Amino acid sequence: MALLWSTGIRQFVAQHGSYKRALQGGVMVLYSGTVPASADLVAGSYTTQLVCISLGSGSYTPETQASASLTLSGSGGSLDALWVGIPGETEVQIMGPVGLAIPYNTDLTTTASDVVAQIQTYLSNPEYEVSSNGAIITVKSLMGSGIAQNGFELDCTSSGGLLENCPQTFAGGVAAVNGLTYLYGIAGVLTKTGTWSGVILNTGTASYWRIYGPTANEWGAPLASTSAIRVQGTCGVGATFDYNMSSTSLTAGQTHQIDNFNLEIPVS
Secondary structure, three states, X not given: OOOEEOHHHHHHHXXXXXXXXXXXXXXXXXXXXXXXXXXXXOOOOHHHEEEEEEEOOOOOEOOEOOEEEEEEEOOOOEEEEEEEEOOOOOEEEOOOOOOOOEEOEOEHHHHHHHHHHHHHHHOOOOOEEEEEEOOEEEEEEOOOOOOOOOOOEEEEEEEOXXXXXXXXXXXXXXXXXXXXXXXXXXXXXXXXXXXXXXXXXXXXXXXXXXXXXXXXXXXXXXXXXXXXXXXXXXXXXXXXXXXXXXXXXXXXXXXXXXXXXXXXXXXX
């Protein structure tokens, strides 16, 4: 069977980076019941979730990305530059080349959207995620950064009457705990490393699995989403299944361990 890659993970790889970066530190959930036709669709109900696989059966904490927000004000002028970095040390220009300014456009909401579009076009390395809500522009550290960018500074300059409340400090970053890990990808294949296991919650027959990205906490009832990072595959006995199990029958209270597991990046 072919693996099903969600729209969210394909967008992440297209915009930001690797499949490993997208999945490292996440969890794997085994389900019973009808296999969804797409990884973007709702997974089964709570009773069809058989086991959550973490690192060494440990209690899982998803990652929270560090972030900082600036608020625009005024009715004219431009936002001239936007940097992220360690105060007094290295700062990265994330809005565009020096000298590129984003002019006030119609209103603050539109201007903030223009800034976000420019950052998304330019995005330097290391990359960041950016969004706007009204006049507020929020910059997040890229998934996988964990606590590393807490204390970084978001700084900017403006002119001609457009105002901003910079600098702002990145905060709130939390590293994933007991998330799944992978070896360095070889020949387009990600291979598990470490002990992947979990205590079975519900008795049932495993029919499919999903791996979720590190910022998700979808142990419950994951909703339909085109932004969530997910990979989905089938469970069964035999090499024709994406996860070849010795038995698909799982019993509540027992520990299920995954000894061998690979993710092959699609050839085309």
